[in-house]
Amino acid sequence: MFLSDKIKCMDEGIAGVRKAIPEVPADVGLCRIMLLIAERLQAELEHKLRPHKLNDSEFRTLIALFAHPNGTSTPGEVCLFTSLGVTNMTRIANALVKRGLITRGPSAEDRRRVVMQITPAGKRFVQKMLPSMLPRLKLLFDGFTHNERSTLNRLLRKLAHNLSKLEHTAGDSP
Amino acid sequence: MFLSDKIKCMDEGIAGVRKAIPEVPADVGLCRIMLLIAERLQAELEHKLRPHKLNDSEFRTLIALFAHPNGTSTPGEVCLFTSLGVTNMTRIANALVKRGLITRGPSAEDRRRVVMQITPAGKRFVQKMLPSMLPRLKLLFDGFTHNERSTLNRLLRKLAHNLSKLEHTAGDSP
DNA sequence: TCATTTTATTTCACCAGTGAAATATGCACC
DNA sequence: GGTGCATATTTCACTGGTGAAATAAAATGA
Missing domain, CATH: 1.10.10.10 (Winged helix-like DNA-binding domain superfamily/Winged helix DNA-binding domain)
Structure with missing residues (x-):
């Protein structure tokens, strides 16, 4: 099953959840998409290595x-x-x-x-x-402008920064 | 060890590799950062669940x-x-x-x-x-403008689209 | 109808990551 | 110079994901 199909199903699933519990924000989709991409990216990296x-x-x-x-x-x-x-x-x-x-x-x-x-x-x-x-790496970023790459880089690092802040806080307080 | 430290080490490591083999593009850093974020994000998701x-x-x-x-x-x-x-x-x-x-x-x-x-x-x-x-999800996207969220969403989906195209091609040709 | 193919779930053996504890060495301080 | 703490690596039991094969029940169609 292709990644794009998985994302489509995921989108549907999240839409269903948000209908049932409306306070769930769209950001969960952003999280899930990153997890799906990472999973697929990992598989892509191992693709070339496996024969060796x-x-x-x-x-x-x-x-x-x-x-x-x-x-x-x-x-x-x-x-x-x-x-x-x-x-x-x-x-x-x-x-x-x-x-x-x-x-x-x-x-x-x-x-x-x-x-x-x-x-x-x-x-x-x-x-x-x-x-x-x-x-294949080139193909991966096919169609990305120089600007888009650096924006993606910036946003991901910003996210990483927030994640690092979360690591400090225990998180089960209120 | 915090995510931001891991990213710093990763950046150093990639800089070293690129000095040794200059044709390696900066995009590998983008890939690795996504993998690191996903790993940490997964841990974050499981954080709340573990007690249950x-x-x-x-x-x-x-x-x-x-x-x-x-x-x-x-x-x-x-x-x-x-x-x-x-x-x-x-x-x-x-x-x-x-x-x-x-x-x-x-x-x-x-x-x-x-x-x-x-x-x-x-x-x-x-x-x-x-x-x-x-x-905690709110904290994760703390400081992200509406615009940044939608840009991130767009770029991730674009990347996913490219990844899906890669899935079609065998990939060990030339 | 009965043989073939397709679909749905399960089982199994294997690979890979994790935290806690074991082991061994080095270092600092009295 | 020995006692206690810090550091580096390894071992182990456990958790979780994967592909291939087993099982079982439809669906297809000659």
């Missing part, structure tokens, strides 16, 4: 190492850049090691730490893979 | 039934409105039945089908729960 038996988390991890000086970093630091949970990193790194795209070993300076390093094969993979994703 | 031992999927299902004539529908139809996979519906319905919020039984007209019906307790739950989520 990698998922998006693993790819992000690989890219984080790629973009790092010496191609080395530690699990905790990689998680900062990728927004992945540290507890997932063990499994993700295992998978990448098994695929020969990174190596992993104990750190010399701090024996609590582990250093992950991208291998030459890993670098080649990123350098081949990343550009091959760009045409 | 429901997750968002279960709540959406309940609402779909609530908004339906007679409060009855079938798993397949509910999935249309909620964008949930049919295979999840069995588990979700099981949970809602156990909580006494819906009933489930065989259909009289078509014995392949199952009818799900919201119970009075389920209706009460929705009527109490939904309005209690509105204050």
Whole structure:
């Protein structure tokens, strides 16, 4: 089922709810559409990776190492850049090691730490893979003017800012 | 860690990648920000539900039934409105039945089908729960003008349209 | 009518993320 | 120099989504 059909159904559904409980604002539609888009976007990102038996988390991890000086970093630091949970990193790194795209070993300076390093094969993979994703990315923003892109960017960051403020407040007060 | 910090780290990370591979466009940041927002938005939605031992999927299902004539529908139809996979519906319905919020039984007209019906307790739950989520939703769009909301809506739908077009094309051609 | 196809739901095995707790090391302060 | 706190990684049990296949009941049509 296509995303546009899902959105149509969602619109209908929300219209029904708002008829039953009129104080529900139209903004819930905005939220739901973002969730649907994100879901589909994630699927789109994984589309190219699947044939190579990698998922998006693993790819992000690989890219984080790629973009790092010496191609080395530690699990905790990689998680900062990728927004992945540290507890997932063990499994993700295992998978990448098994695929020969990174190596992993104990750190010399701090024996609590582990250093992950991208291998030459890993670098080649990123350098081949990343550009091959760009045409579809271009299509994704097809018809967007420069202005629209920057407006979208601004509005999303504004929303993110509000979300961050919400994180501070417990939220079950009144 | 707050969403705004995650976004800051993500921005840094992408800047690093773009320095290494300059043909990577800034649009990847737009994509990642949407994914981060969606993730956080989902968490926000589930925040209120968690004390009641429901997750968002279960709540959406309940609402779909609530908004339906007679409060009855079938798993397949509910999935249309909620964008949930049919295979999840069995588990979700099981949970809602156990909580006494819906009933489930065989259909009289078509014995392949199952009818799900919201119970009075389920209706009460929705009527109490939904309005209690509105204050935080209001905060979420705090500072957004009417115009900004509709622009965001328009741009997201435009993006969704492009995503739908991508779904048609296989995508691994050149 | 009876064989084929379509539709609806369920089951199952698998993948991926999460929080809490375990483990191990480093660091600071007395 | 040992005690207690902080940091880094891992393990584990649990939750939730997915696709493929099983099951069962219509619908189609020769």
